[in-house]
Amino acid sequence: MTFLDIRFIDLVDIVLVAYLMFRIYKLIKGTVALNIMIGIAAFGLFWFIINIFNMQLSTSIMDKVVSVGVIAFIVVFQQEIRRFLLLLGSRYNVTNRFSMDKVFVSESKGMMSIYNKPVVRACVSLAKTKTGALIVITKNSELLDYVQTGELINGVISTQLIENIFFKNSPLHDGAVIITGNKIKAAGCILPVSQNTALPKRVGLRHRAAMGITESTDAHAIVVSEETGRISFFSKGQMEMGVTDEELQEFLNKS
Numbered sequence: 494m495t496f497l498d499i500r501f502i503d504l505v506d507i508v509l510v511a512y513l514m515f516r517i518y519k520l521i522k523g524t525v526a527l528n529i530m531i532g533i534a535a536f537g538l539f540w541f542i543i544n545i546f547n548m549q550l551s552t553s554i555m556d557k558v559v560s561v562g563v564i565a566f567i568v569v570f571q572q573e574i575r576r577f578l579l580l581l582g583s584r585y586n587v588t589n590r591f592s593m594d595k596v597f598v599s600e601s602k603g604m605m606s607i608y609n610k611p612v613v614r615a616c617v618s619l620a621k622t623k624t625g626a627l628i629v630i631t632k633n634s635e636l637l638d639y640v641q642t643g644e645l646i647n648g649v650i651s652t653q654l655i656e657n658i659f660f661k662n663s664p665l666h667d668g669a670v671i672i673t674g675n676k677i678k679a680a681g682c683i684l685p686v687s688q689n690t691a692l693p694k695r696v697g698l699r700h701r702a703a704m705g706i707t708e709s710t711d712a713h714a715i716v717v718s719e720e721t722g723r724i725s726f727f728s729k730g731q732m733e734m735g736v737t738d739e740e741l742q743e744f745l746n747k748s
């Protein structure tokens with residue numbers, strides 16, 4: 494094969510690698526993993542240079558380090574690899590794609606749109622009284638791992654039920670409510686907390702937990718701040734802070 498003999502499959506290969514690198518960059522952007530990645534790139538560059546100049550002592554040391562590099566890589570990026578696989582799994586969840594729910598229930602993905610209004614109404618009411626709330630709306634993955642961390646409810650969505658759960662004296666007000674289809678599956682659930690360093694320092698654990706679940710799964714999340722009464726919407730690891738009820742309704746309709 495000559496130098497410029499590029500086959501169609503090579504182009505596909507290049508596009509695939511570029512896409513994979515872009516997804517990895519999006520996944521680690523704003524986290525310490527990005528800095529570690531830059532460190533590894535610097536290390537690789539150093540290794541390349543000492544190889545070019547055939548510096549034998551340095552090369553032999555670096556070769557030994559690189560030989561255990563894959564294990565070190567897995568250890569260092571354990572969380573990111575887990576997140577990546579989890580995201581991949583929940584995006585392409587075969588069980589859900591062929592779920593019998595699709596046959597019997599008209600809309601099995603995410604929250605049923607007729608339930609957007611009761612959720613919005615609950616958020617607005619909680620915001621007025623500055624009652625903190627964290628609501629997760631599942632999409633393809635039902636997040637059973639996280640449902641299990643809370644108290645099972647399995648109740649049909651209603652404004653009153655959501656308000657009661659987050660009422661300050663309620664035993665379930667701490668943690669997150671998880672919604673799937675037309676049901677509030679569980680309350681008091683513990684979510685993964687985002688390590689995103691790009692988030693403002695004043696952002697607390699409730700917002701970080703909402704960010705964390707939308708970074709690692711395809712779910713959406715809503716936070717009502719206890720401090721400010723502001724409503725925020727989270728999707729794909731992005732935060733829309735201080736949304737109005739109309740905007741929230743729109744986000745939910747689109748999702």
Ligand SMILES: Nc1ncnc2c1ncn2[C@@H]1O[C@H](COP(=O)(O)OP(=O)(O)OP(=O)(O)O)[C@@H](O)[C@H]1O
Nearest residue numbers: 625667668669683684697698699700702718719720
């Ligand atoms: N990992 C988690 N999973 C689910 N809920 C969590 C988690 N961590 C904290 N929370 C919830 O967030 C509450 C603490 O919120 P905190 O004040 O730290 O966050 P905040 O983002 O500043 O929100 P607020 O603006 O409402 O004060 C806890 O009482 C708990 O209900």
